[in-house]
Amino acid sequence: MSFIAISLPSLVVILAFPALLLFFVFRAIHLLFFHPLSTIPGPWYAAVSSLWITTHVLRLEQCKTIHALFQTYGPVVRIAPNKVVFCDFGAMKSVYSTWKFDKSDYYKSLLTNENDHAMTTLPHAQHSIRRKAYASHYTPSNLAKLQPEINEATGQMIDTLHNLPAHTSLDTLSLFRHLALDIIVASSYGFRLGAVSKWAVEAEEGLSVAIGDFPKRGILRSAVPKWAWNWVCRIPNARFKLLCDSDKIMAEFVSTRVYEMRAKLHADKIPTPVPAPTIAAPTPLPFLSAFPSFSCSPSRSSSPCPSEDSFITEDGEKSYLLPRLLAYKYPSGETMPENHVISECMGHMVAGTDTTSISISYFLWELTRRRDILHKLQSEINAFMPDPSVIPDIKVLNSMEYLNAFIKEGLRVYGAAPSLLERVVPVSTSKNFACAEGFDLLGYALPPGTIVATQAWSMHRDPSVFPSPETFLPERWLPSYAASQEGPCAPAEGETARLARMASYMMPFGTGSRICGGLNLAHVIMRVVLVAVLRNFEVEAAPGTDEKSMDMRDSFVMFPAAMECKLIFHPRVPT
Numbered sequence: 001m002s003f004i005a006i007s008l009p010s011l012v013v014i015l016a017f018p019a020l021l022l023f024f025v026f027r028a029i030h031l032l033f034f035h036p037l038s039t040i041p042g043p044w045y046a047a048v049s050s051l052w053i054t055t056h057v058l059r060l061e062q063c064k065t066i067h068a069l070f071q072t073y074g075p076v077v078r079i080a081p082n083k084v085v086f087c088d089f090g091a092m093k094s095v096y097s098t099w100k101f102d103k104s105d106y107y108k109s110l111l112t113n114e115n116d117h118a119m120t121t122l123p124h125a126q127h128s129i130r131r132k133a134y135a136s137h138y139t140p141s142n143l144a145k146l147q148p149e150i151n152e153a154t155g156q157m158i159d160t161l162h163n164l165p166a167h168t169s170l171d172t173l174s175l176f177r178h179l180a181l182d183i184i185v186a187s188s189y190g191f192r193l194g195a196v197s198k199w200a201v202e203a204e205e206g207l208s209v210a211i212g213d214f215p216k217r218g219i220l221r222s223a224v225p226k227w228a229w230n231w232v233c234r235i236p237n238a239r240f241k242l243l244c245d246s247d248k249i250m251a252e253f254v255s256t257r258v259y260e261m262r263a264k265l266h267a268d269k270i271p272t273p274v275p276a277p278t279i280a281a282p283t284p285l286p287f288l289s290a291f292p293s294f295s296c297s298p299s300r301s302s303s304p305c306p307s308e309d310s311f312i313t314e315d316g317e318k319s320y321l322l323p324r325l326l327a328y329k330y331p332s333g334e335t336m337p338e339n340h341v342i343s344e345c346m347g348h349m350v351a352g353t354d355t356t357s358i359s360i361s362y363f364l365w366e367l368t369r370r371r372d373i374l375h376k377l378q379s380e381i382n383a384f385m386p387d388p389s390v391i392p393d394i395k396v397l398n399s400m401e402y403l404n405a406f407i408k409e410g411l412r413v414y415g416a417a418p419s420l421l422e423r424v425v426p427v428s429t430s431k432n433f434a435c436a437e438g439f440d441l442l443g444y445a446l447p448p449g450t451i452v453a454t455q456a457w458s459m460h461r462d463p464s465v466f467p468s469p470e471t472f473l474p475e476r477w478l479p480s481y482a483a484s485q486e487g488p489c490a491p492a493e494g495e496t497a498r499l500a501r502m503a504s505y506m507m508p509f510g511t512g513s514r515i516c517g518g519l520n521l522a523h524v525i526m527r528v529v530l531v532a533v534l535r536n537f538e539v540e541a542a543p544g545t546d547e548k549s550m551d552m553r554d555s556f557v558m559f560p561a562a563m564e565c566k567l568i569f570h571p572r573v574p575t
């Protein structure tokens with residue numbers, strides 16, 4: 001009889017392998033057959049590991065993958081051991097509006113300056129305190145007072161485009177990112193950044209680069225251990241340094257604005273803003289409501305334009321975002337600490353810049369393919385904007401029926417944030433919501449701690465609400481549309497019901513208590529920029545800008561596969 005001598009470490013290795021294998025097999029069996037989510041439809045490999053969905057996240061195609069799952073498995077799908085997605089109006093209302101579930105940890109990857117801002121504040125209660133700090137800045141009446149700043153920056157961009165050599169092809173993602181930044185900086189701090197002017201001489205504004213880098217930095221930082229990240233940031237490469245420092249660059253920019261603003265407040269040049277109302281509930285899509293009439297066109301009309309030091313308008317006080325935050329008091333009576341003010345401001349710059357630029361770029365690209373829509377838009381714009389150098393005030397823009405329909409359809413098909421908005425089924429029970437037995441999602445009980453979400457990409461493509469969902473059709477938003485449809489395609493319901501149903505499925509800015517804080521500003525910018533561009537230019541896709549290059553990729557926000565949108569702006573022949 002012979003014995004093979006095995007050392008202790010080898011024995012541990014030999015036993016560890018089958019033990020691990022057994023562990024994974026038992027875990028998989030548990031997740032597939034005995035886990036509380038095991039009855040929820042979905043691919044089996046998604047139920048046993050997050051690896052499958054993670055590969056789609058890394059390939060920047062999570063949205064489309066999930067959309068395909070809805071088509072295969074129905075409106076509720078398990079996409080990871082602890083994650084369930086749905087595409088249903090009732091469930092959407094329940095999760096985001098009725099029960100207002102807290103956000104998931106995913107949002108922590110968007111921290112600015114290592115601090116929370118409204119978007120990353122996970123618990124609902126803490127978030128509503130944070131939201132009160134800034135909500136009054138984005139009301140339609142305050143934004144109407146800030147339209148001169150928006151017009152001024154847009155007018156400068158139009159001048160810049162007029163001065164370009166004929167047939168110049170330019171990346172609108174970059175152009176509109178600089179413009180959005182100019183507008184957000186002007187309306188937040190009363191500061192003229194001049195990002196578009198720098199862009200025009202091919203000197204990219206550092207702040208704009210930092211904002212573009214910020215999400216990439218977040219993804220990289222969460223993917224590598226801290227020591228490895230610190231090591232990467234020591235690599236002596238200028239571009240790498242910029243990427244690593246994007247957070248710092250933004251923080252320094254805002255700190256300087258805080259310093260200047262405090263000095264101005266001290267010198268009493270700025271009226272201290274009235275404290276925000278006690279309710280932090282989101283303003284319901286008020287962009288079509290009446291705005292006070294206001295008009296200003298720098299270098300273009302007789303209306304006076306604001307100077308950096310003008311904080312008062314004829315019809316009342318206007319206030320930028322920063323003084324509001326500096327004056328805001330937490331329920332404890334303390335003023336908002338400076339690092340919170342800085343991270344909040346940074347959060348708004350990050351949230352508003354690329355989203356706005358991507359949306360406008362996709363809208364214009366769609367127009368390069370759809371001359372029929374372009375002509376209808378342009379004839380409406382010609383009528384409302386007789387002088388191509390004077391941007392009408394927002395009240396006028398809001399009354400443009402076809403423009404509004406176009407923007408709604410644009411946000412439906414190309415909303416810049418089409419991805420999952422993750423929430424967590426609460427652990428604790430409350431007076432109103434006993435979730436000890438799980439939250440009922442379309443007949444499935446989800447235990448506390450389950451991550452649950454829906455995505456605009458799919459809600460906006462429900463064929464029972466939006467017939468031919470892939471067709472870009474602004475007319476579907478016009479009250480007269482159904483009457484023009486004949487035969488079996490004609491909708492049976494009344495026009496008001498049809499429009500209301502479509503509106504209720506729309507969530508380009510999210511929905512419920514965490515809806516985009518800057519949506520009113522986004523609506524103003526989209527209108528101002530679209531009319532100014534389309535009144536002054538014919539837009540053409542540059543060679544290479546096609547369906548393939550513009551194919552959607554997503555990483556919370558969406559962007560074209562080519563990471564650019566090259567268009568050519570031809571000055572319009574005066575009519």
Ligand code: HEM
Pocket residue numbers: 118119120127131184347348349351352353355356359415416417421508509510511514515516517518519521522
């Ligand atoms: C077309 C442009 C925009 C789109 C599509 C968009 C979309 C969104 C979405 C989907 C959310 C997150 C909702 C969630 O996590 O549940 C959000 C949050 C937010 N957005 Fe926007 N956004 C846009 C423009 C802007 C602008 C211009 C600003 C301000 C300058 C802004 C400021 C914010 C803020 C502060 C939040 C956090 C809200 C909170 O939790 O209180 N966004 N946005």
